[in-house]
Amino acid sequence: MLELTCDVLQGSVLGPVLFLIYINDIINASKILQLISFEDDTNIFLSDANLDRLISTLNSELACMSKWFAINRLSLNVFKTNFILFCNSRKRYDKCEIKIMLNGIVLEQVKCAKFFGVYIHCGSKKRANFGGL
Numbered sequence: 001m002l003e004l005t006c007d008v009l010q011g012s013v014l015g016p017v018l019f020l021i022y023i024n025d026i027i028n029a030s031k032i033l034q035l036i037s038f039e040d041d042t043n044i045f046l047s048d049a050n051l052d053r054l055i056s057t058l059n060s061e062l063a064c065m066s067k068w069f070a071i072n073r074l075s076l077n078v079f080k081t082n083f084i085l086f087c088n089s090r091k092r093y094d095k096c097e098i099k100i101m102l103n104g105i106v107l108e109q110v111k112c113a114k115f116f117g118v119y120i121h122c123g124s125k126k127r128a129n130f131g132g133l
Contacts, residue, residue, distance in 0.1 A: 029068035084113040
């Protein structure tokens with residue numbers, strides 16, 4: 001029999017509270033990225049006028065985030081993790097050139113992302129589209 005070193009019963013009232021306390025210092029994992037968390041959902045934001053620098057910085061900071069997850073014995077489902085790029089419609093970029101990596105896996109770029117229950121769309125020639133629930 002193996003000893004269990006950390007566990008909280010799933011579905012317990014105490015579980016979500018302990019999880020929030022446990023990940024409370026995730027904001028200290030990066031001094032550059034801006035994080036917004038709600039329950040077990042965390043969104044990361046970074047902006048830069050230079051796309052190449054944005055990609056480089058983001059990949060470097062995501063490596064730091066990955067270390068934070070490992071140190072805190074947490075796992076991140078990379079296949080459920082994606083990114084959305086908002087840019088000036090006059091600037092063109094090659095979608096194939098953008099490689100945001102986490103744990104050696106290229107993250108999927110999406111045109112629509114759910115942000116705390118609100119769907120945010122990019123890439124439209126119209127103004128930003130917001131849909132909800």
